[in-house]
Amino acid sequence: MADSSLPRGRTVHVRPAILAGALIGIAIMAAVDEIVFHQLLAWHHFYDRSTPSVALLSDGLLHAAEVIALVGGFFWYADLRRRHALSTRLVWGGFLLGAGGFQLFDGLVDHKVLRLHQIRYGVHLVPYDVVWNLAGAALLLAGALLIWRARSRDGRR
């Protein structure tokens, strides 16, 4: 919590801006996953016969956390905005970081480690997994780059 010691006023709070953006990013990516892959394409299943109960538990917890992250992230963002303590670049950076991080987490932990569900059924999975995780990594990198550039810009000021 380095920035809590900074002087008050029009200080741009780095950490809260990134975290608020990341919360929204995680939640939006989770919502896209739910709406596009579960509902529209019906590639994922609501429930897999093979899903072990630990995975069911983690899935429920994650699902509940996403809704809270979405609402909490937006109110946090609104609060920072109201106080003029917001750098839009940092929020976007956090957003991409969160979205990419979630995508990678979903692709590696949920699909591969916990085997909660797969991206699609009845197809050769490798290309789907590669595209899924590369997309996540790209988003993650873009977010990190954006934050790094925003911070070095602030440093020069």
Next chain:
Amino acid sequence: MTLLLPVAPFAHGGHPAGEPSWLPLFPVALLAGGYLLAAGRDPRGWRHRRTVAWLAGCAGLAVAVGPLAQLSGDPRGHLAQHLLLGMLAPLGLVLGAPITLLLRVAPPPVRRAVGRLLRARPLHLLAHPVTAGLLSTGGLALVLLTPLYAAAERQPVLHHALHLHYLAAGYLFAWSLAGPDPAPRRPGLAVRVGALLGAAAGHAVLAKYLYAQAGTLPPGLDNPDPEAFRSAAQLMYYGGDLAELLLATALFAGWYNNRRRRHVTDATGSAERPSPAQLS
């Protein structure tokens, strides 16, 4: 998975929803009418959005005990009733701030009694977000995982008692998380968010578990209908999301408004604020 044999001590007399009954609508109308009467008598003027929230809650109750009661032999009807009675309607009622309204219009003895009640230790325990969340989600788990569901299908009294429990637990939970009414010793944001997370996760897991085990759950049914329970479980899962979204919005909106108040006092400077020494 051992299937619990139905140990029905009483002969089953069909579903309790056989007779269309207008009786349950009467208390709902009483709630709405009493509130409107009190709001009209508030000397300082009662906020319209509170009235709207309360009436929306009453409308939810009316739908749950009126039209949906016809369906209560169907698991989808039962879970839709649970969603309305135990999750959606209570939030509207809580946002109506009925206790604040009562404190404004009631004569002093009633106000004192309410104040005493609000300061009572047992209430603080009961209305703690964690307890209330356990009562709400845990109560539903008890209904779906034990022969309670089957028993309630045979016993109208138990059926109505369950509905009252859903409503009371849902009200306590919403109040403990986000109620504008006074709540002494309400825990901080982290505990409340944690309780919401726990309750919502429990609800989602329960829904998927019911979906997965729809052949054998809830135990003790005379003629189980797994397909209906599977679609009821999906309704429960997504309906639970909606309730969680609304609860989280109410919770964080309260946080947002409190924070503004704090910033306003910060910005006006400590010089304008009377120090504790001046106050005493």
